[in-house]
Amino acid sequence: MACPPSLFVARQLELLEREREEAIAQTELLRTCRSPQTLQRHGLALLALQVIGARTGLGGQCLLELGPAVAGGRFPPHQIRPNDVVLIERNDGTGDASGSKSGVVWRISDARLIVALDTELPDGWGDRCRVATQPVYSTVLGRMRRSLQRLQRRIEENDAATLLDVLLRGHAPRFDYRVKIEQWLDPSLNASQRAAVQLAISADHLALVHGPPGTGKTYTLTEIIRQYVQRGKRVLVCGPSNLSVDNLAERLAPHKIPMVRLGHPARALPSIVEHTLDAQTRNSDGGAVLVDVRRDMDAALARLPRCKKHSERRNIYNELRQLRKEYRRREAKLVEELVGNARIILCTLSGADSRQLQGQTFDVVVIDEAAQALEAECWIAMHRANCVILAGDHRQLPPTVLSNRTRASVERSVLATSKDPAVFTLDVTLFDRMLAQHGDTVKRMLSTQYRMHQDIMAFPSLRFYANELTADDAVRARLLSDMPGVDATDDTTIPLLWIDTAGCGWLERVEEDVRGRSGDSRFNPGEAGQVVRHVRQLVEAGLPAESIAVITPYNAQVAHLRDKLRERYPQLEIGSVDGFQGREKDAVIVSLVRSNDTGDIGFLADYRRTNVAITRPRRHLCIIGDSETVGKSDQFYRQWYEWMTEHAEIRYADANDDGEDE
Ligand SMILES: Nc1ncnc2c1ncn2[C@@H]1O[C@H](COP(=O)(O)OP(=O)(O)OP(=O)(O)O)[C@@H](O)[C@H]1O
Numbered sequence: 001m002a003c004p005p006s007l008f009v010a011r012q013l014e015l016l017e018r019e020r021e022e023a024i025a026q027t028e029l030l031r032t033c034r035s036p037q038t039l040q041r042h043g044l045a046l047l048a049l050q051v052i053g054a055r056t057g058l059g060g061q062c063l064l065e066l067g068p069a070v071a072g073g074r075f076p077p078h079q080i081r082p083n084d085v086v087l088i089e090r091n092d093g094t095g096d097a098s099g100s101k102s103g104v105v106w107r108i109s110d111a112r113l114i115v116a117l118d119t120e121l122p123d124g125w126g127d128r129c130r131v132a133t134q135p136v137y138s139t140v141l142g143r144m145r146r147s148l149q150r151l152q153r154r155i156e157e158n159d160a161a162t163l164l165d166v167l168l169r170g171h172a173p174r175f176d177y178r179v180k181i182e183q184w185l186d187p188s189l190n191a192s193q194r195a196a197v198q199l200a201i202s203a204d205h206l207a208l209v210h211g212p213p214g215t216g217k218t219y220t221l222t223e224i225i226r227q228y229v230q231r232g233k234r235v236l237v238c239g240p241s242n243l244s245v246d247n248l249a250e251r252l253a254p255h256k257i258p259m260v261r262l263g264h265p266a267r268a269l270p271s272i273v274e275h276t277l278d279a280q281t282r283n284s285d286g287g288a289v290l291v292d293v294r295r296d297m298d299a300a301l302a303r304l305p306r307c308k309k310h311s312e313r314r315n316i317y318n319e320l321r322q323l324r325k326e327y328r329r330r331e332a333k334l335v336e337e338l339v340g341n342a343r344i345i346l347c348t349l350s351g352a353d354s355r356q357l358q359g360q361t362f363d364v365v366v367i368d369e370a371a372q373a374l375e376a377e378c379w380i381a382m383h384r385a386n387c388v389i390l391a392g393d394h395r396q397l398p399p400t401v402l403s404n405r406t407r408a409s410v411e412r413s414v415l416a417t418s419k420d421p422a423v424f425t426l427d428v429t430l431f432d433r434m435l436a437q438h439g440d441t442v443k444r445m446l447s448t449q450y451r452m453h454q455d456i457m458a459f460p461s462l463r464f465y466a467n468e469l470t471a472d473d474a475v476r477a478r479l480l481s482d483m484p485g486v487d488a489t490d491d492t493t494i495p496l497l498w499i500d501t502a503g504c505g506w507l508e509r510v511e512e513d514v515r516g517r518s519g520d521s522r523f524n525p526g527e528a529g530q531v532v533r534h535v536r537q538l539v540e541a542g543l544p545a546e547s548i549a550v551i552t553p554y555n556a557q558v559a560h561l562r563d564k565l566r567e568r569y570p571q572l573e574i575g576s577v578d579g580f581q582g583r584e585k586d587a588v589i590v591s592l593v594r595s596n597d598t599g600d601i602g603f604l605a606d607y608r609r610t611n612v613a614i615t616r617p618r619r620h621l622c623i624i625g626d627s628e629t630v631g632k633s634d635q636f637y638r639q640w641y642e643w644m645t646e647h648a649e650i651r652y653a654d655a656n657d658d659g660e661d662e
Helices: 005-033 036-041 137-156 162-168 191-202 217-230 242-255 270-275 277-283 287-306 310-341 375-382 407-416 430-442 454-464 525-540 555-565 607-614 627-632 635-647
Strands: 045-056 062-068 085-090 101-108 113-117 128-134 206-210 235-239 259-261 344-348 364-367 388-392 443-445 496-500 509-512 518-523 548-552 573-576 585-591 617-625 649-652
Touching (some): 137 375, 191 443, 206 217, 206 430, 217 388, 235 242, 259 270, 259 277, 375 388, 375 430, 454 617, 518 555, 525 555, 525 585, 607 617, 607 635, 617 627
Parallel strands (some): 206 388, 259 344, 364 388, 496 617, 548 573, 548 585
Antiparallel strands (some): 085 101, 101 113, 509 518
16 A cells, blocks of 8 residues: 555655755855856856846746947857856846846847846846856745645545545546547558557546657657547646657647646747747737727836936836736736637647746646656646656656665565655655555557667566567667768677776766865776777767767766867767766767776666666667676676677777877
8 A cells, every 4th residue: 555645745755855955055055165267167156257138938027138349249058048047146236146037048049148037137236247056946845835735735635636535535537438430630650559558548638658769659649639639628738848748749739729838938949939838929900909008118228228317217126016017917818818729739848837838737648758857747738637647767867866875776576565754755756656565457559669779678678677678670680881971880880889897997076066075986097098999989870970879877977078079079978877868879989987896886876877878779789888887786787788798799808098199
């Protein structure tokens, strides 16, 4: 039996609070240990900006336009992205920190940054400012906490909703198999995809679609959503990231179903821009009136910089306040109409808490990438329906949890089945919990994959997917040498290669943290040399650098590899394994980094990370690592290496080879 619902929710609340404290502590650490200049060097801040203008956006928000203070200047390299929460601070030499404001990045280009603020910048602000990223946790965690508190109330009131019974009270999920699919809207679906659609459509309250890498999860969800709509149902489609939501929106867009994508349109793909609430509001009949009010607001905003007198400025602020009120009233009415008429609403999980969805209910909530979402985040959306379809892959990485750095996450399959709420950690997802609680009857796994050469697929299939994956004919034998312009060489004609660095003495090194102490991250210059060599050989064989990704579990190795490779191969993608989840490339080189005498493998012990790393390539996977270190005390890595010796090519690195010369 599962743990008592109210205890479970109380424990989740406690864990969220710990997460909030950790997020605050980390931000503080950044702020206290690093100067603004250092933050800018790390891509977390942009300094010396000037206010270029302000106009009105959706919701009557103030869209503040910023650019480099130097005329014709460009921003330095940075990591600021649309939807990031940023803090705008005045930087006019007065040293006055008052008036700093939090906003959301709307758009960002080489020389322009537009930030959405709830109100204008305070009166008296100088034109000079700087911007620094802030963890979004504060907003998202707040929404999660509210959703759990609501859940707690529903449990106390004994809410009879059967979704709660299945998700929290251990009742078995029910399926009505009389619900048959008369016509496949997408006839190209394969047998396992059809089985998943059938299960989802028959579910009274809960069904899981397990989608291993490249198996067409998005394809399948599209059919599920369309089948629901055809049955007259209203569907809320969510995912933890904007990208997950946009991928589905893009697949649904051609089918002409009334749908609305909520959230900032900044990152919307061109094909779905017309479905964003922002665009639909503008293009509707009522939108013309809004445009008029918006014009009045922009005109008032434009007058502001010219007013020197305090009283004049105060009058303009009063005028703006009235106009904003009017704008919000009219807009709310329009939004209610648009949202109310839509059969499909798409938004991030935390976006399901937005005011545009106030009072809205749905027949079903579909959650993509559910194995990467915190359970509390899922509840934000799940309060709106009595049936939920979860799609994901619990064999890949779970959501990032700041407060949980222990090996507990590795052992979470044990935790997920426990009755003791004290052992739950935040990265035990709802997807995990439901599988542990209800078993395989509640899920269907997609088993044909459309990404990897069959040899690349074979080990992950064996180890993570009960050997049930098959490679579609179109991909099963494709090699790099089959690509146009690529020569057949020793490297391009093999799908699997391990460059073994055992015995080379290339020991891992520890990166210093922000305080100059030994940090968590590691790098390995010897391995990096082998990466350089392999990239060079592939490119010399005619493979474009943009078809190659170099990935590694450690951020310090990412930075080290970027230093070595970026200039020579600007198109080459170099990143962390975690950041590459959900992506694919023709050739993928994985640098394992760990090399020591004790066999310490750190967070490589989370095999889900290894699974993500080795399932990214289409045609060629090259592992660079020390087989002795990783296999010393870890059975998984020992088995993997043994398997590789039978099925892949093993090359032994030369200790005198730094990868730079022929
Ligand atoms: N039934 C099918 N017939 C032919 N191709 C398919 C089919 N299903 C999926 N594909 C192809 O497989 C690829 C992956 O599909 P999709 O993007 O839906 O996968 P996914 O499982 O969501 O991916 P990820 O591994 O990133 O989660 C796509 O290029 C798609 O064209």
